[in-house]
Amino acid sequence: MSHDHDHTDPPSDLELRVKALESLLLEKGLVKQDALNAIIETYEHQVGPKNGVHVVAKAWSDLSFKQALLADGTATVADLGYVGRQGEHLTVVENTSDIHNLVVCTLCSCYPWTLLGLPPVWYKSAPYRARAVSEPRAVLSEFGTVLPEHTDIRVWDSTSEMRYLVLPERPFGTEGWSESQLQALVTRNSMIGVELVRHSGGGSNERRP
Amino acid sequence: MNGGHDLGGRQGFGSVNAEPESEEPLFHAEWERRIFALTLATGMLGQWNIDESRHARERQHPGDYLMHSYYENWLVGLEKLLAEKDLVGRIEQDAQCFQVPDAPAARKILRTGGPTLLPDSTQPRFRSGDRVRVARCQRSGHTRAPTYVQGASGTVVDHHGTHIYPDQNATGQRAGEHLYCVRFEGTELWGSESSSQSVYVDLWEPYLEEIC
Numbered sequence: 001m002s003h004d005h006d007h008t009d010p011p012s013d014l015e016l017r018v019k020a021l022e023s024l025l026l027e028k029g030l031v032k033q034d035a036l037n038a039i040i041e042t043y044e045h046q047v048g049p050k051n052g053v054h055v056v057a058k059a060w061s062d063l064s065f066k067q068a069l070l071a072d073g074t075a076t077v078a079d080l081g082y083v084g085r086q087g088e089h090l091t092v093v094e095n096t097s098d099i100h101n102l103v104v105c106t107l108c109s110c111y112p113w114t115l116l117g118l119p120p121v122w123y124k125s126a127p128y129r130a131r132a133v134s135e136p137r138a139v140l141s142e143f144g145t146v147l148p149e150h151t152d153i154r155v156w157d158s159t160s161e162m163r164y165l166v167l168p169e170r171p172f173g174t175e176g177w178s179e180s181q182l183q184a185l186v187t188r189n190s191m192i193g194v195e196l197v198r199h200s201g202g203g204s205n206e207r208r209p
Numbered sequence: 210m211n212g213g214h215d216l217g218g219r220q221g222f223g224s225v226n227a228e229p230e231s232e233e234p235l236f237h238a239e240w241e242r243r244i245f246a247l248t249l250a251t252g253m254l255g256q257w258n259i260d261e262s263r264h265a266r267e268r269q270h271p272g273d274y275l276m277h278s279y280y281e282n283w284l285v286g287l288e289k290l291l292a293e294k295d296l297v298g299r300i301e302q303d304a305q306c307f308q309v310p311d312a313p314a315a316r317k318i319l320r321t322g323g324p325t326l327l328p329d330s331t332q333p334r335f336r337s338g339d340r341v342r343v344a345r346c347q348r349s350g351h352t353r354a355p356t357y358v359q360g361a362s363g364t365v366v367d368h369h370g371t372h373i374y375p376d377q378n379a380t381g382q383r384a385g386e387h388l389y390c391v392r393f394e395g396t397e398l399w400g401s402e403s404s405s406q407s408v409y410v411d412l413w414e415p416y417l418e419e420i421c
Contacts (some may be wrong), residue, residue, distance in 0.1 A: 018240040021291075024249055028300050029309060030254065034386060036246040038312035041320055043245075046234055085322040089369070091390075106217030106355050108263055109279065114322075118235060118245075122227035122278045130219040133357065133408045134399050142225045153406040157217065159258075159353045160326040160388055160411035162369055189230050 048117035049188035051082050052165060055115060056191060057182040059092075060170045066169065070094055073165065086101025087163055093156060094167045096192070100147055102155045102193035103164045104132035104141070110158035112165050116188055123192065133157055143194040166193040174199060210349055213274030218357040226230070241280040248287050253318050254307045255295050260379035261339045264351035265289045325373040327385035333414070335389055339365045340358045341421040343391075343412060351379030354416040360406075362420060363393040366409065374413050387414040 011019070025031045055077055059066040069076045073090035077083075091111060093101040105111065106129050111119040121130050131139050136153045140146070147153065156164040168190040174182060189195040238240040252262060254272045266286035267274070274282060281296060291297065299306050335341060353375045367390035374386040391412050395403030 014281060015240045018243045021288065022243055025247060025251065028297050029304065030252040030296055030300055030307065031247060032272055032309055032311050034312040035250050035310050035315035038315045039246045042316065083322065084320045085283050088324040089326065107214055107353060120233050121279065125225065126216055126275060127222040127225045129216040130222050134218040136406055139225060143227060150405060155406065155408045157355065157408055157410045159355060160372060162411050187230055188230065189286045195371040
């Protein structure tokens with residue numbers, strides 16, 4: 001949430017607690033400053049949704065890649081260099097005109113870091129974790145996503161170290177687009193499954209009659 | 210344990226209220242950035258595994274867990290693990306007792322991750338298409354069998370192989386069990402109104418019972 005931060009405010013209890021903990025751990029030699037910086041730099045600048053965007057646009061452009069991705073997500077994204085923490089095991093689930101997939105972790109916040117980076121606040125929040133499994137249509141509507149009544153909604157609860165990525169449906173009206181043009185359409189939220197991929201020219205991937 | 214973290218199907222939390230994707234910062238305060246890095250860096254000392262770390266966050270009064278922000282629960286978990294494992298005391302006794310990663314080592318650990326797949330040592334009890342029921346169980350320790358599927362019947366749709374079993378791993382004992390993906394119909398979990406929706410949950414063999 002954006003707010004105007006007054007930098008003359010005294011630090012909060014949490015800031016002080018974390019600062020005290022960090023000072024202690026550095027002083028005792030239990031962590032190194034350069035390692036802390038490397039960890040932050042990795043997730044602020046290297047690992048993020050652009051990795052997932054690359055995978056999705058490639059799957060839309062290259063049928064054999066898509067088939068490999070759906071058959072063995074882990075190995076197929078590893079070939080692109082997407083390996084590491086919170087992406088050790090991967091299953092990719094495909095949205096079609098009849099099936100819509102949605103990913104959640106009801107027990108904590110498991111999320112495919114290697115492809116999407118760190119999860120957004122809402123993904124880790126109690127309302128999403130509680131309701132995605134029981135009332136997915138209501139949750140989707142809060143993201144502006146309203147699906148036909150007959151759509152088969154499949155919710156993936158990430159209870160193991162298997163991570164799930166949604167392969168969204170390619171929007172109509174993008175035939176002949178290059179991979180980089182397609183990349184510009186793919187959102188992080190569509191790869192979690194709370195949104196459809198749309199393109200302003202054609203409106204959206206409305207169901208073909 | 211089914212503490213404040215075991216949220217699937219719980220009511221009363223209100224709407225999701227997502228920030229727009231394009232406007233959300235990765236961290237919402239500097240202390241969040243710091244506790245994130247500290248949690249990962251201390252985890253790299255190898256003194257606890259991911260399930261112990263999850264369990265440390267879960268072992269709170271449910272009211273506290275739910276009132277805390279996400280990274281506040283990380284802070285609570287890390288403070289608990291550091292105290293329980295006496296890391297400060299141990300390094301004061303012996304400055305060389307831990308291998309403390311520098312930046313290149315930390316990057317390497319992030320890239321390696323922690324795969325949980327193990328070689329099969331037993332035959333899987335179930336196969337795709339089998340009907341199974343999740344055993345009802347009040348486990349006092351860490352578990353990844355969410356309350357909302359306990360007692361419910363579903364269909365095995367995949368066998369992921371043998372994976373590290375979290376219930377045991379959280380006690381510091383590494384053991385493998387077969388892991389399955391099980392599909393539950395919405396109507397089975399939530400009643401007749403919830404048709405055309407289903408939930409897929411990854412569940413280890415000890416959680417599951419055969420339906421004859």
